[in-house]
Amino acid sequence: MRVLLTTWGSRGDVEPLAALAAALRDLGAEPRVCAPPDEDFAELLARVDVPLIPLGPTVRSVVANPKPPTARDAFRLAPELVAARFDTLGTAAEGCDALLATGLLPAGARDVAEKLGIRYVYACFHLLGLPSRHFLPGARPGTTLEGTDNRAQWEQDAQRVNDLYGPALNSHRAAIGLPPVDNVRDHVFTDRPWLAADPVLCPSEGMTDLDLVQTGAWVLPDDRPLPxxxxxxxxxxxxxxxxxxxxxxxxxxxxxxxxxxxxxxxxxxxxxxxxxxxxxxxxxxxxxxxxxxxxxxxxxxxxxxxxxxxxxxxxxxxxxxxxxxxxxxxxxxxxxxxxxxxxxxxxxxxxxxxxxxxxxxxxxxxxxxxxxxxxxxxxxxGTIRADGAVVAAKLLLEPAG
CATH class of the missing domain: 3.40.50.2000 (Glycogen Phosphorylase B;)
Structure with a gap:
């Protein structure tokens, strides 16, 4: 079974995929990883003998500047990443049975899976960003949330995601014969996202209306000696x-x-x-x-x-x-x-x-x-689980997930 794993983000987004790739390989699957082409990440994936398929610009080129990225930078990066996913994932996912996406909102990943007729899973490493009655949405570039009503703010959050990703996503969907999406955030998340976080450190029961699947954190075993x-x-x-x-x-x-x-x-x-x-x-x-x-x-x-x-x-x-x-x-x-x-x-x-x-x-x-x-x-x-990547790998390899 071939599985494509993809992310765009910092080391904290890439290393868990290396852990999941290693677990998949141990179970007899063939993992592929699409991630930013930073040298650090290529070296990280080389530790589990999985080559990096470059996706989008390097993360360093975006974040390693004297000042943090601006809203203008975000509105420039969002369509660039959407285009990169349709292009890169569209090729890398050929012959795969499933596609798992995480990192900076992976708009475009589900759409490639839909076009190819393969399974799609969205995974996250924390609860932030998942609609919830218990907390308000976090900051996104370009707009300021108004009011204090929880439901209204989450509706505004969905619109902010549409503003960032909607035009590019629907343009690329149309190009491959797919109908438009009217809520990009919920389309990316699906009704059943996976949470790759330890339940002791990140308890999730009742924290979101989505049917959350908590696997435990994806930890890459490391036996390298200290210098x-x-x-x-x-x-x-x-x-x-x-x-x-x-x-x-x-x-x-x-x-x-x-x-x-x-x-x-x-x-x-x-x-x-x-x-x-x-x-x-x-x-x-x-x-x-x-x-x-x-x-x-x-x-x-x-x-x-x-x-x-x-x-x-x-x-x-x-x-x-x-x-x-x-x-x-x-x-x-x-x-x-x-x-x-x-x-x-x-x-x-x-x-x-x-x-x-x-x-x-x-x-x-x-x-x-x-x-x-x-x-x-x-x-x-002593209560922190170490088997999250194995749990997730087995779920990915189950026919019905």
Whole structure:
């Protein structure tokens, strides 16, 4: 059985697909992955021996700029990605039995599956964006939501998605003989989306009117050794505090390397900076600070005192599985949700604002580094499922899904 997996987004959108591809291959299927042509992602997929089929522009070209993308950028990118999906997926999906799409709203993926007569599944890594009576829609480019009525705001959200993607999507559908779609958001999501998130970290029962299928997080097993110089740093003293903002680039708090370094030192701890797309670098040449690039978090996080991060789904899950206390400094999208959940579970602290100071981050670290927090983090770690990718792979391979 051949299965096409596709996404467009940051590492947090690509790595779960690598995990799912590996699980599918272990079950005897033939996975294909269409993703952004960033070098990081090609290397990631090479770890599971699945070549990357390039889809759209690199993510770095969009987000790794001095300033975050604007509404104008979004209205330029949306039709570009729709066109790329019809073109790239239309070819890559030939001979496949199913197509699973995730990442930045994958308008165009279901339509290719429809044209080819194959199964389509939409998957997400958090609840944000799924219509719900319990919370309001998040921000989208171009418009401001009006009023406070939940239902009305979700209707406005659907219209904003139509504005972004509708003209391009329906133009391409017409070109391949398909009728127009009047609600792009719900068309992409379907009535039965999959949620690839751990039920302890992201409880979903009753949170949306859709018939949600929660598989658990798709975690890629990682047996890579830590670099020798990192091992030497870890062995040279007490466990350090890890500070990383992943693929945030322009969204990372200004001056976060300096603020975090001073806050960690105020706690009497050493600092481990993750360079990431934000390009974090040491503020001085003191021996208590070390910088790493892309590294095996599954091997590293059990050996740190705490993890300070932006609140991406992948990093939150990795820290939780390792039993490492967390300080989440949320910036955009689903990150405030993960921050709130970390605090609610008692496995770390949610920073009150998106722009920390030395004092505010030090206060959050005080809470995270408390013995009770580590004990609670250790207890929760034992409840985090590790089989989400296998669950999803088996569902994809079932004839009726």
């Amino acid at each position: 020798a110089d990192l091992e030497a740093f870890l062995d040279a003293g007490e466990p350090p505090v890890y500070v990383g903002f992943g693929s945030m680039a322009a969204y990372a708090p200004e001056g976060i390397a300096r603020v975090a370094t001073e806050a960690v030192r105020a706690q009497g701890r050493r600092v481990l900076l993750a360079r990431g797309w934000a390009g974090l670098v040491p503020v001085d040449d003191a021996a208590d600070c070390f910088v790493v690039g892309e590294v095996n978090q599954q091997a590293l996080f059990p050996r740190v005192a705490a993890v300070v991060h932006h609140g991406g789904a992948g990093t939150t899950t990795a820290a939780a599985r390792a039993g490492a206390p967390q300080v989440v400094v949320p910036r955009i999208a689903d990150q405030p949700h993960w921050a709130a959940r970390v605090a609610e579970l008692g496995i770390g602290a949610a920073h009150d604002t998106s722009t920390p100071t030395v004092d505010s981050l030090s206060a959050a670290l005080t809470a995270a580094l408390a013995p009770g927090t580590r004990e609670r983090a250790g207890a929760v770690a």
